[in-house]
Amino acid sequence: MYHLPQWINFNELKKTREKESSDFICLSDLERTNEIFDMNELIEYLYNKWEKCENQNQLFFEYDKFFRQKNVDLQFNKEISTPTTYQEVRFRQYIKEIEQDFQITFDYYYLQMTMTFLNSWIYQTQVVTLKNTDEFTNGISSNCSQEAQLVKRFLQNSDISLTNIQQTVLVVLFKLMCSKEFQQKRLALILAHGDYTATCIASTANRIIGRYIFDAIDMPLMTSSTEIADKINAYLHERTGFEEIVLLVDMGSLEKIYVNLELDPQKKLGLLNNVSTRMAMDVANQLLLDLPLKQILEQVKENQSIDYIYESSSRKKDMIVCSCASGLGTSFKLKKILEDSFPTASDLVIETCDYYSLAKENYLTELRKENNILFIVGTLNPHLEEVAFFSIEDMILGINIGELSSQLSRHFSDDELKLLNDNILKNFSLTNLMEQLTILNPTKLLEQVSDAIYILQNDLGVSLDNNTCFGLYVHISCLIERLVKQNTLEDEIYLNESSGNFKTFQKYFKQAFSVVEHFYSVDIPTHEVKYVYDYIKRA
Numbered sequence: 001m002y003h004l005p006q007w008i009n010f011n012e013l014k015k016t017r018e019k020e021s022s023d024f025i026c027l028s029d030l031e032r033t034n035e036i037f038d039m040n041e042l043i044e045y046l047y048n049k050w051e052k053c054e055n056q057n058q059l060f061f062e063y064d065k066f067f068r069q070k071n072v073d074l075q076f077n078k079e080i081s082t083p084t085t086y087q088e089v090r091f092r093q094y095i096k097e098i099e100q101d102f103q104i105t106f107d108y109y110y111l112q113m114t115m116t117f118l119n120s121w122i123y124q125t126q127v128v129t130l131k132n133t134d135e136f137t138n139g140i141s142s143n144c145s146q147e148a149q150l151v152k153r154f155l156q157n158s159d160i161s162l163t164n165i166q167q168t169v170l171v172v173l174f175k176l177m178c179s180k181e182f183q184q185k186r187l188a189l190i191l192a193h194g195d196y197t198a199t200c201i202a203s204t205a206n207r208i209i210g211r212y213i214f215d216a217i218d219m220p221l222m223t224s225s226t227e228i229a230d231k232i233n234a235y236l237h238e239r240t241g242f243e244e245i246v247l248l249v250d251m252g253s254l255e256k257i258y259v260n261l262e263l264d265p266q267k268k269l270g271l272l273n274n275v276s277t278r279m280a281m282d283v284a285n286q287l288l289l290d291l292p293l294k295q296i297l298e299q300v301k302e303n304q305s306i307d308y309i310y311e312s313s314s315r316k317k318d319m320i321v322c323s324c325a326s327g328l329g330t331s332f333k334l335k336k337i338l339e340d341s342f343p344t345a346s347d348l349v350i351e352t353c354d355y356y357s358l359a360k361e362n363y364l365t366e367l368r369k370e371n372n373i374l375f376i377v378g379t380l381n382p383h384l385e386e387v388a389f390f391s392i393e394d395m396i397l398g399i400n401i402g403e404l405s406s407q408l409s410r411h412f413s414d415d416e417l418k419l420l421n422d423n424i425l426k427n428f429s430l431t432n433l434m435e436q437l438t439i440l441n442p443t444k445l446l447e448q449v450s451d452a453i454y455i456l457q458n459d460l461g462v463s464l465d466n467n468t469c470f471g472l473y474v475h476i477s478c479l480i481e482r483l484v485k486q487n488t489l490e491d492e493i494y495l496n497e498s499s500g501n502f503k504t505f506q507k508y509f510k511q512a513f514s515v516v517e518h519f520y521s522v523d524i525p526t527h528e529v530k531y532v533y534d535y536i537k538r539a
Contacts, residue, residue: 047130056143064176087118090158110177137168145238147174187245190216205280213284229260244268244293248275270297279304319349319371323358323378330478337436341423343416358382374407379471380535392474393467395428448516449476456512483522505533
């Protein structure tokens with residue numbers, strides 16, 4: 001008996017199926033003899049009543065009569081039993097929270113009934129098949145939206161796992177457990193951009209406080225303002241009887257979202273921006289103190305002052321700068337490829353920078369205050385004094401790799417430097433580089449860009465060396481990717497180039513790349529052509 005699960009007690013069990021051999025008894029073939037309800041019979045009853053009954057009030061009147069006639073003993077036993085299982089303990093804790101939040105008292109009979117069900121579901125097997133299971137579960141949930149939310153909240157904060165049908169039965173019990181509607185006077189909702197940001201903040205605050213205070217709605221970065229408002233309005237429509245709602249939002253469009261909410265004019269709304277876990281804790285504590293909403297908002301605003309600590313380093317860190325004329329997105333990817341080439345972890349700092357900022361805005365002055373610039377890796381050479389430049393073209397061809405690695409001799413051993421050289425040759429091969437820098441098919445893209453550059457050289461009457469061609473492959477491929485993704489550079493260059501040379505170049509460029517533009521359904525703008533013009537002119 002010691003080695004059997006805790007719920008097994010052979011004095012209360014009987015075999016449901018006989019086996020040829022009695023040496024082995026499967027736990028799934030056992031059921032308790034003192035169960036109030038058979039799970040499958042109960043589900044069939046609830047389903048059949050739901051299917052035949054069109055009146056919501058009448059349906060739950062029939063449910064109530066069924067449960068109370070099934071077992072009368074519980075109605076007269078008013079002594080609350082001490083919870084003996086995890087399910088019972090967790091459920092009782094949750095019920096106390098709800099009774100506090102909604103200022104209601106649950107019916108003792110259904111309270112005991114629900115705990116009985118939670119225990120029995122551990123070992124009762126559900127085998128009944130319904131022809132319209134989804135319609136049944138969705139129908140009960142939509143008609144009992146508040147109760148469905150409470151069940152969902154309970155399961156999210158416990159380790160109890162239930163099927164959809166079992167959750168529906170629990171919703172029915174919650175509906176019967178309280179004779180009046182759940183009316184939470186105050187709602188607290190966290191809204192934040194990101195897949196799980198709001199959920200994480202709400203969950204953390206609820207756990208630390210020890211009460212379920214916050215609901216959360218996550219907003220993926222590409223969600224429109226209309227979609228956000230629709231989600232919040234759906235949330236509000238599911239809840240009835242509340243008088244006030246406080247919204248905690250992070251930034252941007254969410255700060256103005258209240259103008260699109262379908263909120264009764266009699267209900268009060270409070271909104272706080274720049275949400276954080278610290279702010280959520282502050283709001284939760286004041287909600288528990290039952291302070292007026294306006295006072296809570298003013299107090300939180302006063303409490304959420306920002307402090308910072310800054311300590312400058314006495315020793316400058318070595319830094320590598322990654323720069324690319326095709327945008328910061330490419331610089332970030334270039335940084336990642338370089339980091340992947342390092343044989344071991346190091347304290348090297350790798351900074352990303354747009355080429356034109358680096359070349360024209362004395363950007364390095366600020367970087368040098370706390371960093372020692374070792375060298376720059378990129379497509380266009382900014383020709384900065386006292387700073388070595390290693391082009392992507394050279395790295396593709398394996399030129400000057402030894403000189404680059406020697407700059408890092410303070411950070412890696414001789415054996416690690418040899419491995420670094422091998423990694424750079426491998427990671428900066430043209431094929432691998434293209435696969436890393438573009439989401440498009442690199443083979444097809446390279447072929448089309450190569451053909452266009454060949455046509456451009458013929459039209460211009462020039463012959464570009466291999467280094468320049470390789471650089472253009474990378475540069476223009478990244479350009480096409482950005483146009484396909486509809487990402488433009490944040491800081492477009494000022495076009496003061498009106499010479500005949502540029503106009504001629506632009507004409508031939510657009511002719512040469514017409515096939516590429518048509519294939520990818522993009523239009524290469526003038527300022528991007530200027531980037532390529534500068535690249536070839538500086539080559």
